[in-house]
Amino acid sequence: MRRIPESTTLLFDLWALANATHAALDEALRDSGLTADEFAVYSVLRRPDGRTPSELAAAMQLPATTVSSVVRRLEQRGHVERATDPTDRRSSRLTLTPAGEAAHARARKAFRPFLARVEAGLGIPVDRARDVLDRIDEAVRAAADA
Amino acid sequence: MRRIPESTTLLFDLWALANATHAALDEALRDSGLTADEFAVYSVLRRPDGRTPSELAAAMQLPATTVSSVVRRLEQRGHVERATDPTDRRSSRLTLTPAGEAAHARARKAFRPFLARVEAGLGIPVDRARDVLDRIDEAVRAAADA
DNA sequence: CCCAGCTGCTGCGATCTCGCACTACCGTGC
């Protein structure tokens, strides 16, 4: 059984695919000590100046509450640091600690060959795939706003 | 902010898109009394002869344990019924009750206009989008097996 | 400059997820 045969609509195809991808990512990262979710967080926070919790939530497309608890976990782990945002005292800027950087580097190393295999197996240019995801994203967003 | 600007890879684009889609689906179904996950389950079980728990798990791309607890929930709700599988006594066949059918019909009604808006907003044929999702699915599966 | 309403964030808690370990059953090899 290759394809998801039961699905009625594009959207649930997408949803099932995401579940499968999530599991595959977790598996690929297994030895690195990070889950797929965490890897995503680290990737976002790695950028210059870090991010605020709400920026992080927007990037991950997850509720702020969820992100908040994830961040707490990563702080306890010593991988994320929190500096008060000079321009808004309600908020704060999150950045990776050196330990967090190291963990992300390790995970990237485990992740790279997996990603390469996926891209090689695609059979179409990555950008084309990304473009389609983009369009779906846009369409979903527009439909949700209506 | 339309696009997910932080993402490093196709796979995490996909992952974030799935989160957004999930939230949008839940929102679209809000008044129907079903969540997106549940709607997917009902859609699968609606087919003739129902499905076994493991077939359901395969369709949803979720661990069997998770599916098991979801099914228990839906049974308690009186929407799903369990008949012992005549050919394998370890297993069982799950089907929708009339109440479950009714709930699904209600949800479909709430869902249809949303789906229509998404498909209209796509800007490309649905089949083309589905095809790309297919290819990603295949590539991820192949990469995970390696 | 102040207050009304808004936004960023988090504590709490009900609910859900899913790995582990286990049972019941199947199928193959002998």
Next chain:
DNA sequence: GCACGGTAGTGCGAGATCGCAGCAGCTGGG
């Protein structure tokens, strides 16, 4: 026809999710 490795399903429990409500701190209208 029996042992035995494999598969279907689930109970349990640690941990994760995320809606609600609440608290700072921001911001704009008067």
